[in-house]
Amino acid sequence: MAWFMPREENFFELFERAAENANLAAGELLELLEKFDDVRARSKRIKDIEHAGDKITHDTIERLNRTFITPMDREDIHELICRLDDIADSVDTTAHRMVLYRIEKPTEDCKKLAACLHHATGVLVEAMPLLRDMKNTAKLRERVIAVHEQENQADQVLSHAIAGLFQNEPDAREIIKWKDVYQEIETATDRCEDVANILDAIMMKNA
Amino acid sequence: MAWFMPREENFFELFERAAENANLAAGELLELLEKFDDVRARSKRIKDIEHAGDKITHDTIERLNRTFITPMDREDIHELICRLDDIADSVDTTAHRMVLYRIEKPTEDCKKLAACLHHATGVLVEAMPLLRDMKNTAKLRERVIAVHEQENQADQVLSHAIAGLFQNEPDAREIIKWKDVYQEIETATDRCEDVANILDAIMMKNA
Amino acid sequence: MAWFMPREENFFELFERAAENANLAAGELLELLEKFDDVRARSKRIKDIEHAGDKITHDTIERLNRTFITPMDREDIHELICRLDDIADSVDTTAHRMVLYRIEKPTEDCKKLAACLHHATGVLVEAMPLLRDMKNTAKLRERVIAVHEQENQADQVLSHAIAGLFQNEPDAREIIKWKDVYQEIETATDRCEDVANILDAIMMKNA
Numbered sequence: 001m002a003w004f005m006p007r008e009e010n011f012f013e014l015f016e017r018a019a020e021n022a023n024l025a026a027g028e029l030l031e032l033l034e035k036f037d038d039v040r041a042r043s044k045r046i047k048d049i050e051h052a053g054d055k056i057t058h059d060t061i062e063r064l065n066r067t068f069i070t071p072m073d074r075e076d077i078h079e080l081i082c083r084l085d086d087i088a089d090s091v092d093t094t095a096h097r098m099v100l101y102r103i104e105k106p107t108e109d110c111k112k113l114a115a116c117l118h119h120a121t122g123v124l125v126e127a128m129p130l131l132r133d134m135k136n137t138a139k140l141r142e143r144v145i146a147v148h149e150q151e152n153q154a155d156q157v158l159s160h161a162i163a164g165l166f167q168n169e170p171d172a173r174e175i176i177k178w179k180d181v182y183q184e185i186e187t188a189t190d191r192c193e194d195v196a197n198i199l200d201a202i203m204m205k206n207a
Numbered sequence: 208m209a210w211f212m213p214r215e216e217n218f219f220e221l222f223e224r225a226a227e228n229a230n231l232a233a234g235e236l237l238e239l240l241e242k243f244d245d246v247r248a249r250s251k252r253i254k255d256i257e258h259a260g261d262k263i264t265h266d267t268i269e270r271l272n273r274t275f276i277t278p279m280d281r282e283d284i285h286e287l288i289c290r291l292d293d294i295a296d297s298v299d300t301t302a303h304r305m306v307l308y309r310i311e312k313p314t315e316d317c318k319k320l321a322a323c324l325h326h327a328t329g330v331l332v333e334a335m336p337l338l339r340d341m342k343n344t345a346k347l348r349e350r351v352i353a354v355h356e357q358e359n360q361a362d363q364v365l366s367h368a369i370a371g372l373f374q375n376e377p378d379a380r381e382i383i384k385w386k387d388v389y390q391e392i393e394t395a396t397d398r399c400e401d402v403a404n405i406l407d408a409i410m411m412k413n414a
Numbered sequence: 415m416a417w418f419m420p421r422e423e424n425f426f427e428l429f430e431r432a433a434e435n436a437n438l439a440a441g442e443l444l445e446l447l448e449k450f451d452d453v454r455a456r457s458k459r460i461k462d463i464e465h466a467g468d469k470i471t472h473d474t475i476e477r478l479n480r481t482f483i484t485p486m487d488r489e490d491i492h493e494l495i496c497r498l499d500d501i502a503d504s505v506d507t508t509a510h511r512m513v514l515y516r517i518e519k520p521t522e523d524c525k526k527l528a529a530c531l532h533h534a535t536g537v538l539v540e541a542m543p544l545l546r547d548m549k550n551t552a553k554l555r556e557r558v559i560a561v562h563e564q565e566n567q568a569d570q571v572l573s574h575a576i577a578g579l580f581q582n583e584p585d586a587r588e589i590i591k592w593k594d595v596y597q598e599i600e601t602a603t604d605r606c607e608d609v610a611n612i613l614d615a616i617m618m619k620n621a
Contacts, residue, residue, distance in 0.1 A: 064618060078615060100577045158286070163307045164211060172379035172586035197289075203607070204281060370514045379586035383612055386590070408492060 022087035090188035109161035120150035147196035229294035297395035316368035327357035354403035436501035505600035523575035534564035561610035
């Protein structure tokens with residue numbers, strides 16, 4: 001038993017590191033938008049964080065291949081780490097688009113969306129250690145609900161942002177660019193919700 | 208045995224209510240487009256239907272947590288109720304965009320898309336009670352095929368609509384708006400197809 | 415035992431045919447873009463290939479319904495054949511859009527994206543026969559990585575293409591059209607990656 005335990009523990013640690021990595025990426029994006037200096041350098045830093053996330057995902061899958069007894073269904077481990085990875089991917093895509101589209105100035109709505117995302121990833125950081133003990137079901141469910149709330153709020157900010165674009169932006173090319181940027185941040189919050197739904201499903205199976 | 212049966216029955220009832228709710232939302236959208244009066248009030252009514260759907264989904268997941276023996280795989284119950292919920296979500300998003308984009312007059316293509324969606328959700332309403340008896344495989348498969356047909360038809364209407372936009376609409380901003388509205392309705396028919404595919408998979412497992 | 419084996423073998427053959435079909439579709443798209451003559455006739459040929467794919471998918475699901483012992487999880491067979499089918503679907507959508515949008519001349523970036531897709535589907539054609547023997551794990555993983563590489567390259571071509579559009583194309587309507595065409599080809603490479611991920615998951619379960 002003792003022989004297996006340390007290996008099992010490692011999956012939880014990997015989930016925690018993946019959530020922290022997603023939160024780090026979201027934090028960097030928020031800072032990029034708030035300061036908007038050295039956008040290329042900041043974008044490069046986010047790319048590095050995204051790569052670190054790929055490494056965590058890769059390590060998790062390698063470990064999964066070498067482990068006979070897993071603390072939860074193999075498929076759930078695979079799905080959970082992939083969706084956590086997606087969050088940093090979307091943050092990276094967002095930062096990359098800011099550079100690609102030669103965005104000159106971030107909007108207030110953009111900052112608000114990034115703040116929702118940062119908040120949602122922070123909740124995932126809190127949620128992950130709760131997976132270690134299935135007695136934490138109630139606490140875990142609170143976090144799941146909190147992620148859903150952030151995603152709903154991001155939806156509302158997105159609505160407001162898109163309506164504003166059509167009313168105030170005469171250049172259709174700018175509308176296309178900004179819609180893309182806004183929607184990618186919103187996609188990242190959707191991925192947070194996917195992670196929350198997987199946590200929900202894991203709880204359900206172990207209830 | 209008798210102790211479990213009533214609880215099991217309830218899942219089927221919840222699926223039926225969720226399909227009826229999706230159908231109700233699609234019907235309201237079709238009426239909104241056909242009459243196009245009181246758009247805000249009608250949009251608000253669709254939002255209420257969407258919230259009723261969230262409640263059904265929430266009740267289903269709560270019940271899932273309290274039930275030891277389920278009439279089908281827990282994961283399938285979870286997936287089925289979530290995808291049914293997505294339909295009313297997309298209908299709500301569509302109506303919300305009509306308001307957000309300050310659409311002044313619906314197009315014929317838009318009404319046709321909504322009619323496909325209404326039809327597809329109607330087929331789901333017919334399909335759900337068939338889940339109660341796995342001997343209904345043949346009838347259920349007919350409904351699955353009927354949903355696929357509606358989705359194919361919606362695809363064709365969407366193609367026609369998009370081609371028309373590029374040929375007849377000089378304002379790129381209007382093209383962006385209408386593409387979004389059309390695609391969201393088409394997404395709702397895709398979700399109907401997802402539900403049909405889950406029904407297919409459930410049949411397969413129980414064959 | 416001998417009675418079951420031939421039937422099991424058939425699933426592998428169906429996967430191989432589905433991958434070859436996706437590769438055929440991608441090859442036709444590449445040729446359409448390189449020659450750009452008879453676009454409607456070529457688009458029609460791609461539609462026929464897509465329908466052949468639907469037939470393979472349908473046959474697979476029918477067989478699944480009639481088979482008691484499957485060589486891998488039923489759900490994985492279902493998922494694998496559906497995602498393989500999606501590739502030809504996206505190729506068909508791309509060709510269809512070229513016609514629908516009355517595209518007059520393909521771009522270099524468009525050809526590069528189609529080349530990535532053709533390459534990725536070629537790797538899937540190589541990967542499928544490896545599924546027949548789970549001792550091929552290492553070789554299969556090589557192919558999975560190769561598909562990921564093509565998907566990454568397609569991402570980079572897409573970035574370059576989109577940046578070029580915003581810098582060089584003054585007509586927002588053309589930007590909308592090309593973004594759609596580019597993104598649909600990129601979506602097809604994403605579906606190749608989905609197939610690779612399913613192969614990964616199947617390997618994992620059988621490790």
